Amino acid sequence: MAKHRGRGIASINYPIGMNLGGDPSQALVHSNPSGKFTVSLSSIDLGQGMKSVTRQICAETLGVPVEDVYVDTADSDTGPHCMGSFASRGTHRVGNAVMAAAKEARGVMMEAAAEELEVNAADLETDGRGNIHVKGAPHRSISTKDVAIAAQFKQGKTISGRGIFLVPLSEVNPETGEMSPATCYAHACLVAEVEVDDETGEVAMVRMDSAYELGRALNPRLVEQQLVGGAWMGISHALFETPEPYYPDPAHGPRDFVEYLMPGPGDICPHDIAVLERPAADGPFGAKGPGEMCANPVLPAVANAIFNAVGVRMDELPITPEKVLRAIKAQGGARPQARR
Amino acid sequence: MLELRKDIFADERDDNLKEIGKGTQRQDMLGHVTGTSTYFDDHKLQGMLHLKVLRSPHAHARLRRIDTMEAERSPGVRRIIRGADVPRNLNTLLSLINFGKDDEPSLAVDKVRYKGEPIVAIVADSPREAFEAMAKLRVDYEPLPAVFDVEEALKPSAPVVNETYPKNTFVYHDVYDHQKLRFGDVERGFAEADHVLEQRYQMSPIEHAPTETNGSIAAPDTNGRYVVYTSTQALFFSLDTCAKILDVPSNTFHFIGGTVGGGFGGKVDTLTEPLAILGAMLTGRPVRYQLGREEEMQFGSPRGAERIYIKDGVMRDGRIVARKIRAYFDSGAYTRLSSYAVVKCVAHLPGPYTIPNVHGDVYCVFTNRTPATAMRGFGVTAMDFALECQMDKLAHLVGIDPMEFRILNAYRDGDMKAHRREAKNTALIECVQVAAEKAKWPLREEMKRMSSRKDGGGSRAAISPTPLEPVPQRAAVSQQRTTYDRAPAAIVQPPPPAPTPPPSPRPQAPSHGATRFSSVFGTRRR
Numbered sequence: 001m002a003k004h005r006g007r008g009i010a011s012i013n014y015p016i017g018m019n020l021g022g023d024p025s026q027a028l029v030h031s032n033p034s035g036k037f038t039v040s041l042s043s044i045d046l047g048q049g050m051k052s053v054t055r056q057i058c059a060e061t062l063g064v065p066v067e068d069v070y071v072d073t074a075d076s077d078t079g080p081h082c083m084g085s086f087a088s089r090g091t092h093r094v095g096n097a098v099m100a101a102a103k104e105a106r107g108v109m110m111e112a113a114a115e116e117l118e119v120n121a122a123d124l125e126t127d128g129r130g131n132i133h134v135k136g137a138p139h140r141s142i143s144t145k146d147v148a149i150a151a152q153f154k155q156g157k158t159i160s161g162r163g164i165f166l167v168p169l170s171e172v173n174p175e176t177g178e179m180s181p182a183t184c185y186a187h188a189c190l191v192a193e194v195e196v197d198d199e200t201g202e203v204a205m206v207r208m209d210s211a212y213e214l215g216r217a218l219n220p221r222l223v224e225q226q227l228v229g230g231a232w233m234g235i236s237h238a239l240f241e242t243p244e245p246y247y248p249d250p251a252h253g254p255r256d257f258v259e260y261l262m263p264g265p266g267d268i269c270p271h272d273i274a275v276l277e278r279p280a281a282d283g284p285f286g287a288k289g290p291g292e293m294c295a296n297p298v299l300p301a302v303a304n305a306i307f308n309a310v311g312v313r314m315d316e317l318p319i320t321p322e323k324v325l326r327a328i329k330a331q332g333g334a335r336p337q338a339r340r
Numbered sequence: 341m342l343e344l345r346k347d348i349f350a351d352e353r354d355d356n357l358k359e360i361g362k363g364t365q366r367q368d369m370l371g372h373v374t375g376t377s378t379y380f381d382d383h384k385l386q387g388m389l390h391l392k393v394l395r396s397p398h399a400h401a402r403l404r405r406i407d408t409m410e411a412e413r414s415p416g417v418r419r420i421i422r423g424a425d426v427p428r429n430l431n432t433l434l435s436l437i438n439f440g441k442d443d444e445p446s447l448a449v450d451k452v453r454y455k456g457e458p459i460v461a462i463v464a465d466s467p468r469e470a471f472e473a474m475a476k477l478r479v480d481y482e483p484l485p486a487v488f489d490v491e492e493a494l495k496p497s498a499p500v501v502n503e504t505y506p507k508n509t510f511v512y513h514d515v516y517d518h519q520k521l522r523f524g525d526v527e528r529g530f531a532e533a534d535h536v537l538e539q540r541y542q543m544s545p546i547e548h549a550p551t552e553t554n555g556s557i558a559a560p561d562t563n564g565r566y567v568v569y570t571s572t573q574a575l576f577f578s579l580d581t582c583a584k585i586l587d588v589p590s591n592t593f594h595f596i597g598g599t600v601g602g603g604f605g606g607k608v609d610t611l612t613e614p615l616a617i618l619g620a621m622l623t624g625r626p627v628r629y630q631l632g633r634e635e636e637m638q639f640g641s642p643r644g645a646e647r648i649y650i651k652d653g654v655m656r657d658g659r660i661v662a663r664k665i666r667a668y669f670d671s672g673a674y675t676r677l678s679s680y681a682v683v684k685c686v687a688h689l690p691g692p693y694t695i696p697n698v699h700g701d702v703y704c705v706f707t708n709r710t711p712a713t714a715m716r717g718f719g720v721t722a723m724d725f726a727l728e729c730q731m732d733k734l735a736h737l738v739g740i741d742p743m744e745f746r747i748l749n750a751y752r753d754g755d756m757k758a759h760r761r762e763a764k765n766t767a768l769i770e771c772v773q774v775a776a777e778k779a780k781w782p783l784r785e786e787m788k789r790m791s792s793r794k795d796g797g798g799s800r801a802a803i804s805p806t807p808l809e810p811v812p813q814r815a816a817v818s819q820q821r822t823t824y825d826r827a828p829a830a831i832v833q834p835p836p837p838a839p840t841p842p843p844s845p846r847p848q849a850p851s852h853g854a855t856r857f858s859s860v861f862g863t864r865r866r
Contacts, residue, residue, distance in 0.1 A: 020687075044598055055367055075595075077594050079575070084577050084608060128359070174516060187767040191781060216360070220342060220362075220363050223342070233604075244645070247542075247645055260637060274342075274344075276348050276770055279765075292716045293720075296724045299728075300725045301728070303729050
């Protein structure tokens with residue numbers, strides 16, 4: 001009886017946005033008279049950071065500091081239509097809508113600034129710190145606050161913008177399945193190392209190394225939050241979770257977190273992550289979306305690592321100690337494969 | 341922990357940006373870490389009532405009789421709601437995009453199709469009084485044979501789960517019981533292959549397990565409107581679903597949400613809003629309906645189970661020449677969103693690899709279990725598990741390192757994908773190379789030199805001649821919509837006079853009030 005270590009890998013890709021498209025999102029951006037901007041959305045922040053990435057996208061596009069932008073979400077009376085927060089569509093679809101709205105608002109802001117500075121709007125640029133100045137002549141400058149005051153009370157202009165992003169709906173061929181499912185894909189590869197106890201069938205995570213390609217990490221710390229959390233969920237899906245432990249027999253379903261098991265702090269492992277950025281042609285600043293796909297490679301990588309450790313193929317999820325032990329017994333004991 | 345590899349694909353990016361790429365602190369961080377962010381359940385309204393539902397103890401049963409008499413008289417009970425009280429007691433979520441047929445009642449009327457299906461809702465002053473009244477409801481069930489296995493459900497002798505789809509499968513393009521993928525000739529590929537490997541994979545259902553269970557609070561507002569605080573992941577999707585079920589114009593509702601205690605796909609189904617609003621309409625009081633933990637875990641929709649068969653043909657040099665896949669999505673008793681995931685799954689085949697011959701048949705199957713719904717990686721997670729386990733087995737079979745085996749077969753820019761679109765912006769090879777580097781997994785030099793941007797296209801962009809099966813006759817819509825669930829329930833006692841509710845706005849027009857998200861969508865187009 002012994003513990004055996006093994007390594008397994010998996011590589012995947014993942015489509016961004018609703019399959020076949022046809023899933024629009026809208027955004028409205030407007031400035032108050034002090035040059036502070038509000039982004040109005042009906043999109044939902046599930047904790048993934050929707051408000052924060054759209055805020056950064058808006059600030060970058062307007063050319064103002066992020067502190068001057070506030071994102072207001074999820075009120076059907078004030079926020080324009082959004083299909084919803086699912087299908088890894090938030091960053092890509094909503095981000096693009098916010099970018100379009102911010103571009104329109106920036107156009108008005110630059111026109112208003114041009115009128116105040118008595119120059120052509122095309123000759124102006126933003127410094128990202130709350131000022132607009134003549135290109136090559138930073139002293140001929142006006143603050144966004146003064147522009148907003150002038151637009152509101154003197155010029156009678158609304159510094160605001162509307163944005164929508166829609167990938168047109170694709171047809172599906174009934175006979176061949178020909179279709180345009182998505183405009184861009186994220187990618188990943190993950191190596192999992194496990195330790196399998198051939199006496200109890202328990203699988204312990206030892207470490208994970210991974211590479212994720214996401215188009216652009218708009219906020220690397222939010223990306224890290226998603227990838228670390230998603231990998232935890234991958235471990236949980238691989239080794240722990242199901243409301244029907246003897247599927248398709250529906251008996252013995254768990255009713256609470258005493259019976260429905262998930263990895264605790266002692267069950268997780270170090271995870272070393274690399275992020276690659278190959279910008280998507282139609283992503284906001286090239287971004288795709290890390291949300292869903294980060295859990296996916298963990299499940300097969302763990303199964304493949306178990307094979308490497310003890311020589312059994314675990315083809316049914318979740319891979320519980322009971323299943324591992326039965327498989328090892330059926331094989332007549334652990335058969336460790338070549339160490340990788 | 342996280343390293344940004346700016347050196348890779350650097351020539352495709354402008355990194356000269358001010359706010360993008362910065363690890364700026366979240367706008368909502370302070371509220372979250374100090375416990376002051378407002379969730380739907382933080383709206384404790386004056387005079388708020390609580391709604392609970394009676395759920396079926398049987399997986400499949402006819403409802404012979406529902407006796408609410410004793411429950412009506414139970415202390416604190418304000419209103420009992422039955423299926424007949426729901427204006428449009430049959431819906432399917434994706435009807436908003438014209439995909440599929442209405443197949444699910446808000447409250448079961450003469451049949452239950454899964455254990456836990458809601459039958460009667462009780463609105464009471466407190467949750468305790470609602471539960472006490474629930475214990476006094478009398479339902480006479482006639483248990484029916486149930487089916488739990490997807491392949492059993494496809495047999496002609498299987499019990500019919502959902503009369504809207506009498507063959508226990510969703511109907512694609514008005515004619516097929518599955519979505520097809522045909523690309524090249526897999527049988528020829530298998531004949532040429534050095535090895536053929538066929539395997540079966542199974543994923544059980546998975547619960548979203550959010551910290552905050554599904555719920556909503558609906559309250560009468562001024563001018564005949566209703567304000568709804570909700571945990572939904574899709575504000576307008578839920579709003580329009582409610583407008584349809586309750587048969588009112590969509591601007592009757594003011595939905596407020598946006599801060600959610602974990603979704604992962606489990607808060608798209610609009611499980612609680614229609615009954616909470618109906619409760620508010622019928623009582624004139626704010627009504628809260630939130631699932632308990634056991635309800636969330638067993639009867640709130642999970643990620644559905646999938647059974648997958650993969651047959652691959654591979655050459656000794658590691659090239660995969662044919663991949664044939666048959667997969668069954670267990671949708672549970674109703675469609676919800678599984679029909680959509682099937683098409684997404686078909687689009688995902690054969691994984692991120694260039695294989696000249698691919699054949700896929702994916703089914704959305706009805707069984708007598710809790711309806712499945714979206715979850716993180718919808719349509720893809722289980723398939724990726726199966727595909728990547730299969731890739732490991734194939735590499736082992738031909739004696740090639742599993743990392744190198746992936747690089748060999750990886751799709752590259754310019755390759756033709758099985759859904760007949762050119763691959764662009766690919767990066768699988770680079771991900772494998774970087775993961776190998778991180779894990780100190782040795783790769784041969786020639787493998788390190790491979791690139792997603794090199795050597796794609798050409799013969800890899802070709803579509804091999806594809807034999808197609810004869811196209812069946814499209815019968816004039818073979819499965820008609822059923823009115824099964826709209827039949828009035830067998831009620832023993834007329835309900836006692838309810839407290840006079842304010843008149844709920846009801847338009848005269850028979851069409852539902854929801855705005856369809858698009859008029860160009862249709863079953864044929866999906």
